[in-house]
Amino acid sequence: MTAPIPAHIASLWRNHDKIAAIKRLREETGMGLAEAKHALETQLDGGDDSASSAGSLGVSAAIDAALARGDKIVAIKLLKDATGMGLKEAKDRIESGDPQQWRVEGNLAQHPATPPAVRPAAPNWAAAGHEPGKVQGSGTWTAVFAIVLVLVLAAWYFLRA
Numbered sequence: 001m002t003a004p005i006p007a008h009i010a011s012l013w014r015n016h017d018k019i020a021a022i023k024r025l026r027e028e029t030g031m032g033l034a035e036a037k038h039a040l041e042t043q044l045d046g047g048d049d050s051a052s053s054a055g056s057l058g059v060s061a062a063i064d065a066a067l068a069r070g071d072k073i074v075a076i077k078l079l080k081d082a083t084g085m086g087l088k089e090a091k092d093r094i095e096s097g098d099p100q101q102w103r104v105e106g107n108l109a110q111h112p113a114t115p116p117a118v119r120p121a122a123p124n125w126a127a128a129g130h131e132p133g134k135v136q137g138s139g140t141w142t143a144v145f146a147i148v149l150v151l152v153l154a155a156w157y158f159l160r161a
Helices: 007-014 018-029 033-044 053-069 072-083 087-095 104-110 139-160
Strands: none
Touching: 007 018, 007 033, 018 033, 053 072, 072 087
16 A cells, blocks of 8 residues: 555554454455555564564553453454464463463563464375275174174074074
8 A cells, every 4th residue: 555544543543442443444455354454563662563662561560451441352463473382372371360461572582473383284185195985994893793693603603492
């Protein structure tokens, strides 16, 4: 976006009401979600998403303000975005009620902005020894079933006479 962000949208953004700012910008310009978010970040935040100490103090203050308004979801999102931690961990820290749990300064070293790639486990069908179309089972139960069947038939034959 080459045109400057309108003042009322910039005010929403700077008051940490980013969702409303993005929504308003999308309504007024017809931008897509990612495009509007990127435009606001680059023009109003200088395009720097790293959390410096001044920025982290701002995030902590924004979390406090969101909780004071009763916006627990916004507070969780702010903590999650600032630290790179998972959603559940951010939720647990916000719900703990302890302000030290959502201070950003100490959390940045523990949670990098981009978590390491996790390789998903191979599905069962890709396991070694798997043959398509073959039911995987053990032959011991088949043998036990056959022996029990033979014994039952023999007992029936001899007890019948």
